[in-house]
Structures are given as structure tokens and as C-alpha cells.
Amino acid sequence: MEGLAFYALCYLAAAVLAVIVSQRVGLGSVVGYIAAGVVIGPVFQISIAGSGYLEQFSEFGIVMMLFLIGLEIDPQMVWRLRGKLLGLGGLQVLATVGAVAAAGLALGFNWQQGLLFGFVASLSSTAIVLQTLEEKGLLKSDGGQASFAVLLFQDLAVIPMLACIPLIAGSGQGASSGHGDAALLENLPGWASAILTLAAVGVVVAAAHFLSRPVFRTIALLGLREVFTAAALLVVVGITVLMSAVGLSPALGAFLGGVVLANSEFKHELQNDIEPFKGLLLGLFFMTIGAKIDPEILLANWLTVAAATFGLIAIKALILLPLAWFFRIRGPAGWLFTLGLAQAGEFGFVLLTIGGDRGLLSPPTVSVSVLIITFSMVLTPLLFALSNRIVVMLERRGRHQRDADQPDAGTIILAGVGRFGQIVNRMLLANGYKPVVLDYRADVVDNVRKFGVKSFFGDAGRPDLLESAGLAHAALLIVAIDDPDRATEIVSYARRSNPGIQIIVRAYDRLHHYKLLDAGADRIVREMFDGSVQAAGMALEALGMHPYEVEKRKIVFVEQDTAGLARMATLVDVDTPAASNPEFVAGFNDIGKVIENAMMGYRSGYDEMVARGWNASDVGSIHVPRSGGPDRPS
Amino acid sequence: MRVLVLFAHPAQRKSSVNVAMASGARQLGGVTFVDLYAEYPRFSIDVDREQRRLMQHDVIVFQFPLFWYSTPALLKQWQDLVLEYGFAYGPKGKTLSEKYAIACITTGGSKSDYSEEGGNRREIRNFLYPLEQTAGLCGMEYLPPFVLHSANHIDDTGAQLHIRAYPQLLAALRDDRFDLAALRQRPTFDSFDLTDLVRN
Numbered sequence: 077m078e079g080l081a082f083y084a085l086c087y088l089a090a091a092v093l094a095v096i097v098s099q100r101v102g103l104g105s106v107v108g109y110i111a112a113g114v115v116i117g118p119v120f121q122i123s124i125a126g127s128g129y130l131e132q133f134s135e136f137g138i139v140m141m142l143f144l145i146g147l148e149i150d151p152q153m154v155w156r157l158r159g160k161l162l163g164l165g166g167l168q169v170l171a172t173v174g175a176v177a178a179a180g181l182a183l184g185f186n187w188q189q190g191l192l193f194g195f196v197a198s199l200s201s202t203a204i205v206l207q208t209l210e211e212k213g214l215l216k217s218d219g220g221q222a223s224f225a226v227l228l229f230q231d232l233a234v235i236p237m238l239a240c241i242p243l244i245a246g247s248g249q250g251a252s253s254g255h256g257d258a259a260l261l262e263n264l265p266g267w268a269s270a271i272l273t274l275a276a277v278g279v280v281v282a283a284a285h286f287l288s289r290p291v292f293r294t295i296a297l298l299g300l301r302e303v304f305t306a307a308a309l310l311v312v313v314g315i316t317v318l319m320s321a322v323g324l325s326p327a328l329g330a331f332l333g334g335v336v337l338a339n340s341e342f343k344h345e346l347q348n349d350i351e352p353f354k355g356l357l358l359g360l361f362f363m364t365i366g367a368k369i370d371p372e373i374l375l376a377n378w379l380t381v382a383a384a385t386f387g388l389i390a391i392k393a394l395i396l397l398p399l400a401w402f403f404r405i406r407g408p409a410g411w412l413f414t415l416g417l418a419q420a421g422e423f424g425f426v427l428l429t430i431g432g433d434r435g436l437l438s439p440p441t442v443s444v445s446v447l448i449i450t451f452s453m454v455l456t457p458l459l460f461a462l463s464n465r466i467v468v469m470l471e472r473r474g475r476h477q478r479d480a481d482q483p484d485a486g487t488i489i490l491a492g493v494g495r496f497g498q499i500v501n502r503m504l505l506a507n508g509y510k511p512v513v514l515d516y517r518a519d520v521v522d523n524v525r526k527f528g529v530k531s532f533f534g535d536a537g538r539p540d541l542l543e544s545a546g547l548a549h550a551a552l553l554i555v556a557i558d559d560p561d562r563a564t565e566i567v568s569y570a571r572r573s574n575p576g577i578q579i580i581v582r583a584y585d586r587l588h589h590y591k592l593l594d595a596g597a598d599r600i601v602r603e604m605f606d607g608s609v610q611a612a613g614m615a616l617e618a619l620g621m622h623p624y625e626v627e628k629r630k631i632v633f634v635e636q637d638t639a640g641l642a643r644m645a646t647l648v649d650v651d652t653p654a655a656s657n658p659e660f661v662a663g664f665n666d667i668g669k670v671i672e673n674a675m676m677g678y679r680s681g682y683d684e685m686v687a688r689g690w691n692a693s694d695v696g697s698i699h700v701p702r703s704g705g706p707d708r709p710s
Numbered sequence: 711m712r713v714l715v716l717f718a719h720p721a722q723r724k725s726s727v728n729v730a731m732a733s734g735a736r737q738l739g740g741v742t743f744v745d746l747y748a749e750y751p752r753f754s755i756d757v758d759r760e761q762r763r764l765m766q767h768d769v770i771v772f773q774f775p776l777f778w779y780s781t782p783a784l785l786k787q788w789q790d791l792v793l794e795y796g797f798a799y800g801p802k803g804k805t806l807s808e809k810y811a812i813a814c815i816t817t818g819g820s821k822s823d824y825s826e827e828g829g830n831r832r833e834i835r836n837f838l839y840p841l842e843q844t845a846g847l848c849g850m851e852y853l854p855p856f857v858l859h860s861a862n863h864i865d866d867t868g869a870q871l872h873i874r875a876y877p878q879l880l881a882a883l884r885d886d887r888f889d890l891a892a893l894r895q896r897p898t899f900d901s902f903d904l905t906d907l908v909r910n
Binding site for chain 2: 622623
């Protein structure tokens with residue numbers, strides 16, 4: 077217990093410190109984790125003490141990452157990007173593998189090692205690049221979309237690469253490192269194991285497709301958040317165990333499971349639940365990588381590392397740039413694409429680790445290679461800065477068309493599709509606007525999805541869910557939930573995180589109206605007000621009042637009430653209870669004087685307002701029937 | 711003939727003559743009476759329904775108080791929406807041709823106000839010219855308007871005379887007892903002229 081707590085302390089402290097520093101400097105968390113590993117590795121001997129256990133644990137990070145990547149895959153988007161995905165991604169991977177393998181051979185490595193280097197070099201850092209593109213708001217731009225397509229292809233290409241390494245390592249070598257994965261299949265004939273393997277994949281796909289929805293919905297209806305988190309983890313761990321049992325890559329299984337669940341309404345909820353675990357475990361993984369780096373090796377080989385790092389970036393960039401040009405990603409987008417993807421990525425560590433385990437590479441070679449990948453990742457922010465520079469230069473020369481690289485226009489988020497939000501949703505849809513809908517009732521979400529609306533299960537009050545729904549780039553947020561305090565929280569969070577967004581919100585009552593105003597809402601609707609006015613109008617009509625007279629009286633009533641509401645806004649101090657705010661109390665008695673008088677029976681003021689505009693200028697004697705109005709100037 | 715009365719008055723609580731006229735018309739059998747402000751208090755006119763009504767009648771009566779030398783806003787809205795191209799006018803818009811249009815109006819100004827020498831410098835028929843031309847463009851025959859001047863000052867006898875004359879006028883149109891040839895000779899007519907124009 078003591079040992080475990082001590083490791084946890086070291087790990088968490090180093091992670092927090094190093095990641096904070098690394099993020100501040102703009103290097104991203106991956107570099108921070110590796111640096112933390114470098115520091116604590118030698119000091120606490122983590123690499124030796126229980127490193128096997130730690131590594132196995134941290135490999136869950138990779139599995140979860142692939143699960144999340146699978147979740148991110150929207151079949152429609154993949155179809156839209158198919159040309160870039162297969163053409164651009166495929167050519168990039170093939171060309172890089174070829175070029176780096178050739179370079180490896182020229183430097184005296186054998187072909188297996190060259191091929192492994194090629195695999196490692198062909199992959200870019202999904203974590204760093206997507207994070208950076210997202211931060212800069214460039215993900216939806218031409219260059220960003222091309223980068224995304226290539227990264228997606230690379231992530232998919234990892235799977236055959238992982239399968240390839242044991243093959244090229246040869247059956248004789250590295251038998252020592254077997255995790256005992258395929259224990260179940262060892263004694264079976266080839267065809268039986270093949271059937272079993274296929275069956276396992278089938279089980280994952282079928283379970284994710286048919287079983288997940290009812291199970292998740294049941295859990296969601298229970299309303300126990302931690303059970304949902306547990307279920308999400310269960311999915312990933314279950315897939316891992318099943319895949320390991322049949323000797324397949326757990327990462328592949330997790331990816332498949334993710335893809336199948338990508339279209340589920342629980343997608344955002346799953347993402348949000350797995351994300352922190354993935355982050356921490358992936359961090360642990362990067363730290364174990366860092367812990368394996370021997371500073372002495374770096375000092376002894378710094379020239380090799382530096383040369384290889386720049387060589388790697390140069391080769392990748394030289395392949396990416398012409399490919400981009402060929403696929404009509406030119407100008408600023410082309411440079412963003414080329415320099416953004418020129419580093420090696422986190423999957424390189426995985427490949428190197430396995431290669432080392434299988435005896436393909438010697439431990440010092442693995443260490444040097446890890447250093448090269450790390451430095452290429454560290455240089456990524458500089459590469460993005462460089463692409464920015466080039467874009468500025470291009471702009472000065474005016475050689476490219478403007479607005480080629482703009483982020484997308486922005487979306488509508490509708491929080492809550494209950495009795496209120498449903499109508500908002502229907503009217504928006506009828507007018508050709510498709511909002512992203514959030515609601516915490518799974519059955520409601522299900523219902524809305526039938527109309528092809530992007531709707532997601534989850535508590536709209538959770539900032540991460542709002543962010544996943546695209547709050548940062550949304551143009552309009554409509555808060556239609558019935559919990560007043562939650563609504564206020566959402567409004568103030570949204571206003572802080574996206575100052576330019578328009579916010580329309582449903583208010584519970586007058587006081588809530590003022591709180592929402594204070595929280596930063598643009599337009600506020602009192603949920604009961606309009607319906608009540610309608611009912612009152614119907615009552616007047618039923619009592620025999622002329623319908624147009626009723627309409628005018630409704631309009632004046634609403635105007636007076638709204639004006640009173642606005643007048644009062646200046647008197648409200650949301651932090652002081654209304655009853656103990658003398659100014660508010662005085663003002664409350666003052667609002668809507670006209671209506672209040674009319675309510676007391678003194679209707680002349682109200683009548684005058686209603687009838688204004690149809691008073692004859694020269695009214696004759698009383699007994700004379702009157703008609704007409706100002707049909708002549710007086 | 712089938713008679714349709716389109717009544718437009720936004721402030722009926724203040725009207726005596728028009729509302730009294732309207733109630734006479736409403737009670738008349740064989741005449742369709744429509745209170746436009748009651749049917750469309752939010753100005754959202756049902757165009758199909760209004761066009762069907764037009765097709766089902768031969769005489770369209772526009773009853774309204776004159777506001778700023780024109781129809782009340784809703785009646786203008788009615789014209790804008792209902793008299794569609796292809797329905798009321800245009801090469802294929804012949805639906806209203808051969809029908810009659812007649813305006814039955816009240817004015818605040820006196821008969822002398824509505825003369826070349828008066829404050830308004832024109833006779834009343836001139837102010838209704840947009841309506842007259844609208845009817846003409848739709849292929850309808852525009853009949854001289856039925857007018858009550860000084861509706862704000864009229865004594866009770868004059869008011870009652872007009873209020874009683876109005877349903878008689880509508881009934882005469884309905885029963886084809888109206889001497890249209892004689893009517894066409896006049897610029898406008900009022901309750902006193904009615905005895906000369908209606909056959910018994």
C-alpha cells in the first residue's frame with residue numbers, strides 16, 4: 077500500500093508540474109509527460125521497480141485513445157474525406173515508409189529495422205496536431221481537414237503495422253516477450269483460431285451495436301453518473317480482455333467498438349467519461365517512455381539525435397508538400413498541412429517498444445529513437461509558428477486567395493428538448509436550421525434523433541458537454557431547460573467561454589429574468605408569460621370582446637409589463653434577496669402602474685393606450701352615433 | 711346576385727353608425743357578412759379562403775370608415791394578399807371579371823369639405839380612385855360609392871336613415887332590384903337617393 081501510494085504521489089506530482097510547465101510554454105502535454113518521466117525515472121527507479129506492471133497498466137491509455145478515435149469517426153465525414161483519407165493518407169504513409177526505410181538501409185541497418193523506422197516515421201502526432209488545430213480554430217479549415225484525414229489514416233494504419241512487427245521480427249527471435257496473449261488459441265488448429273478470432277470481432281461489433289443502447293439507456297434512466305462511468309470503462313476493459321484472449325490487438329478491438337458507438341446518442345457522454353482516464357493513462361504511458369530515456373545516452377549521442385530529428389522532419393515535409401500540392405491543398409492550407417504533420421507521433425513509441433521487446437532493435441537504439449521522436453514533437457509548436465510565418469509572407473505577396481482557410485461559420489446549440497425546447501427545435505428545423513441538441517433524458521433524445529437531429533444525451537449543465545457540442549465556435553445558444561439555477565450557470569459559463577455567442581434563455585420568473593440578465597443572456601423569455609396572455613385573451617374573447625380589441629389589449633398589456641421589467645432591471649441586485657432590497661421593493665410597487673390601476677378598476681389609462689390612434693379629432697355631441705376617425709388633417 | 715360584405719373597422723367600440731350598419735347587414739339573409747378585424751386580428755389573412763369567398767359571390771361590398779383618405783390597414787392588407795397575380799389580374803387572372811365592386815363608406819368630413827372649394831379640395835370619389843382602379847384592373851365593374859358624410863356630427867335622424875338604408879341597398883343588390891343604369895349616372899349616392907335607384 078505504501079509503495080503504491082508513493083508511486084501515485086510521484087506520478088501525479090510530476091505529471092501535474094511538468095504538464096503545467098509544458099502547456100505554459102506551448103509544447104503540449106505529451107512533451108510534459110515525457111519530460112516528467114525523464115526526471116523521475118532515474119531518481120525513483122520507476123523503470124526497474126514494477127515497470128512491467130506499470131507499462132501494462134499504461135497501455136490501457138493507448139487502448140482508450142483508439143476507442144476515442146473510433147468514437148470520433150463520423151461515417152459521413154469519413155465518406156466526405158475518403159479521397160484525402162485514402163489518397164493523401166495512403167500515399168503519405170507509403171512514401172514515408174519507403175523513404176525512411178531506404179535511408180535506414182543506407183545508414184547500415186537491416187531491412188527489418190529500416191521498415192520499423194519507416195513505420196515509426198510515417199506516423200504524426202494525432203494528440204498534438206489535433207489539439208493545436210482545435211486551439212487555433214483551424215480544424216474545419218481546408219488544411220485542418222486534410223490534416224485530420226491523414227491523421228485518421230495513420231491511426232488506422234497503426235493496426236496493420238502492429239500486426240506486422242512480430243512477422244518481420246521473425247518467429248525465432250524475441251519469443252521471450254510474449255505476454256501470453258494467445259494462450260487460449262495456442263493449442264487450436266489454424267482454422268479454429270481464425271474462426272474464433274473472427275467471432276471475437278463479431279462479438280465486439282454486435283454487442284456495441286445492439287447491446288450498448290438498451291444498457292446505456294437503462295443506466296441513464298437510473299441517473300447514477302458513476303455507474304455510467306463504470307459502464308464506459310467496462311466497455312473498454314471488456315474489449316481489451318476479449319481481444320487479448322484471442323490474440324488480437326486490444327487497440328484494434330477498442331477502435332472497432334468506438335466506430336460502432338460513434339453514431340450513438342451516448343457518444344459525448346462516453347467521450348467525457350473515458351477522456352480523463354485516457355489522458356492519465358496515456359500520460360503514464362508517456363512517462364514510462366520518458367523514464368526509459370537515459371540522459372547519458374542523450375549526451376553520448378546528441379549529434380546523432382539532432383541530425384536524425386532534422387532529417388526526419390525534412391523527409392516528412394518534403395513528402396507532404398508535393399502531396400498537398402497534388403491534392404490541391406495549396407497556399408496557406410498547404411503549408412499548415414506540411415509543417416503541422418512533419419513530426420513523429422506517440423504511436424511511434426508503441427511501435428518502438430514492441431520492436432524492442434521482439435528483439436528487432438537494441439535497447440540503446442530504442443532509446444535514441446525515442447529521443448528523436450520526442451524532439452520532433454517538441455519542435456511542433458515551432459513548426460506551426462513557421463507555417464504561420466510563411467502564410468503571413470504569402471499574404472504580403474498577395475499570391476493566394478483570401479478566406480481559403482477560415483474556420484466554419486458556427487452552429488446552434490439547444491440545451492434541453494423538453495416541452496419547451498421541443499417546440500424551439502421543431503421551428504428551427506422547419507426553417508432549415510439544425511441545432512445540436514442536448515438533453516439528459518435518454519428517451520427524449522431518442523425521439524428527437526428520429527428527425528435526423530444531432531442530439532446527445534447528457535447534462536447540459538456540464539461544461540465539457542457544452543464544449544463537445546461546439547460551444548467555442550457556436551453562434552447561438554438556446555437554454556431551454558427547466559431548472560432555473562442550472563440555466564443561470566450555463567448562461568454565465570457560455571458567456572465566459574464564448575463572449576461573442578448569442579444567448580436566448582427560458583426564465584422561470586421575474587427574479588430569474590434578472591439573474592439571467594446578470595449572467596449575460598441576450599434575450600430572455602418568461603416561460604409562462606406568453607401562454608398566460610394567450611389564455612387571458614381567449615377569456616376576453618369568450619366574454620364577447622371583439623377579437624381585434626382583445627389583440628390590442630394583449631399588446632398593450634405585454635408592452636407595459638415588459639417595460640416595467642426593463643425599468644426594474646437597474647434596481648436589481650441579484651446578490652441581495654429582493655425582499656430586503658428597498659429600491660427593488662419600491663420599484664416593484666411602481667411597475668406597470670397603468671395595468672395595476674386598470675386592475676383596481678381605473679381603466680381610463682389602459683383604455684386610452686389601447687384606443688390611441690382612432691380618436692376622432694372633432695368628436696361631436698354624445699348622443700350622436702360616431703364613426704370614422706381622422707380622415708382629414710386638423 | 712350573391713352579395714359579399716367585407717367589413718373593416720379596427721375600433722368598433724367607438725363606432726355607432728358603422729357597427730349599427732354592420733349589424734343590419736349581418737342579419738340579412740342571403741348576404742355573406744365578414745368582419746375582417748374579427749377574423750384576422752393578427753393580420754394573418756387566409757388567402758385561399760378569401761379567394762374562395764370572392765369566387766362564390768357576384769357583388770363585393772367594402773364597408774369601412776375612411777381613414778386618412780384610404781381603407782383601414784387590414785383592408786389594404788386584404789387587397790395586397792388576396793388580389794394575387796394569376797387570380798385577380800394578369801393574363802390568366804380572370805376570376806373576378808364581370809363581378810361588381812362597391813364601397814360603402816363613412817367620412818368624418820362634411821360634404822362641403824369634400825368639394826373643390828372645401829378643405830379637402832376634391833370630391834370624395836377622387837379619394838377612392840385607388841380602389842376604383844384596383845377593381846378595374848381586376849376586370850370588375852366599380853359602382854359609385856355609398857357615402858355618409860359628417861359621420862361624427864350627424865343627428866340621430868340622419869344616422870338612423872343611413873343605418874336603415876344600408877340593408878335595403880344590400881337586399882336590392884341581392885334581389886336584382888337595383889337600377890344599375892341609373893346608378894352609373896351618379897358620382898356617389900346616399901340614403902336619400904336610394905328610393906330613386908331601387909325598384910320594388
